[in-house]
Amino acid sequence: MSNRAPANLPASDIEDEGHERRSYVIGLVLALVLTTGAFAVVWFDLFSGAAALAALGLLAVVQAVVHLRYFLHIDLQRSHRDDLLLILFTVLILLIMVSGTIWILYDQHMRMMP
Amino acid sequence: MSLSERLHPGINLAGTDPESHEAAEEVLFGFWIFLMSDLVLFAVLFATYAAMSVQGIAEGPRPAEVFDLTAAFLETLLLLFSSFAFGFAMLEMKYRENRRGVLGWLLVTGLLGAGFVGMELHDYYVMVTAHGATPQTSGFLSAYYLLTGTHALHVSSGLVWMAVMAVQVVVFGLSPAVKLRLMRLALFWHMLDVVWIGIFTFVYLYGVVS
Structure with a gap:
């Protein structure tokens, strides 16, 4: 080598x-x-x-x-498209999960207020 | 396709070791999939923390009362410089195949990482003894210890991995297999630093501001 x-x-x-x-x-x-x-x-x-x-x-x-x-x-220019898709897809999943969780739990919290 | 065209995302060998560079595509892409799934784990913990830190205070202390921003800032610097030092270990490996250089930079990286874990454990100690902020106190604190603890555990396992790789560099030299393992460790280490950006911003700074 x-x-x-x-x-x-x-x-x-x-x-x-x-x-x-x-x-x-x-x-x-x-x-x-x-x-x-x-x-x-x-x-x-x-x-x-x-x-x-x-x-x-x-x-x-x-x-x-x-x-x-x-x-x-x-970087955007030289990576394979597959790899970039992997990272972007993960970011999409993260955004959906995090914003969804925060939204739903906040909503539940408001409904549970005395 | 020319050799310099990266076959996989991230840290690479490019023209300095073309054969290993080609061989790296599969294992490094696989490792990226692991890193992304690990990121999903952290995202769920972040989401739990975000809900708990506002709605789960119960009778316990509020975030602003227990966090020490100076310590968080120093921890951020330790982890940042350790990430930077690993970059130089990779340069020694890629351009000079210099064992001593790689080992030296790995040692610097490891010491800074160990300093980070030590400071975090000290933070926990102060929080528990001075503020009575144990994980059982409130939902906020459970989520806090879970999130930062998972990160600290990742950093600690990274340190163990680093020690194993240092031994491999000594025993096997910088063979293609060892190089690929070091590249994966580098990706893991840099990614932990990215997760820490989220922790110091959304846990420490957000906690003190709001």
Whole structure:
């Protein structure tokens, strides 16, 4: 097993390490900024009530995408369609289950109020 | 199809080890299916927690009274840096097949991960002793311990897996099989960090804000 790419492989087919390392560093910096931003919203009371919840939710979604893109190397262009479908389908199932559960339990809670 | 075209989603070997890269498609796709089903488990726990943290307080303390945001922030940093360190272990493996480099970065990853689990256990200890917030106190706390406990258990099993892989790297070297196992562990570890984003946002920060 060789560590080198075959000689007949075009240079553009060999990924460049510096590029990949940069991807991890960019991911780390973005994640740090987003995390600190989320905690700052709470620590410094930047927003109140629903606006704070919305801002925190948005920051979390953006950070999850950053992790998927820069740490897990998921990108839209080069993945197989099957794999992307797997991830998107799971996200759909998650949204249905989570929002459905919260909705139904909230509704039940309201009906059980004395 | 050129070799650099990724056969599977996520961390890959691309042109540095073309044969293993081709062989990786099946096992890594299978592992992605596992990761996604694991994510479904976490989603159900999140949904339970979301309902319980609002409607299940009972006579117990409210979220804002028991959470320590500074600890949560430090735990977030520990897990983030540990994920980052694993990235560098993968680079050592992919571009240099350097055993010492891989082992060194795995050690850094493991220590940061162990620090995370240690801090979380300390959090539990403070909550139980200082606030009397045991899992039996209220539905909110049952759901809290279940959700964060499941995550901590995942991280702990990741640490055990990491120790096993370190031994395999020493004994077998960076053979194709070992490489593929390390790639799956990397996916698992990064995914746990993604789940933690949900926990620090929807459990800790939401709990303190509302």
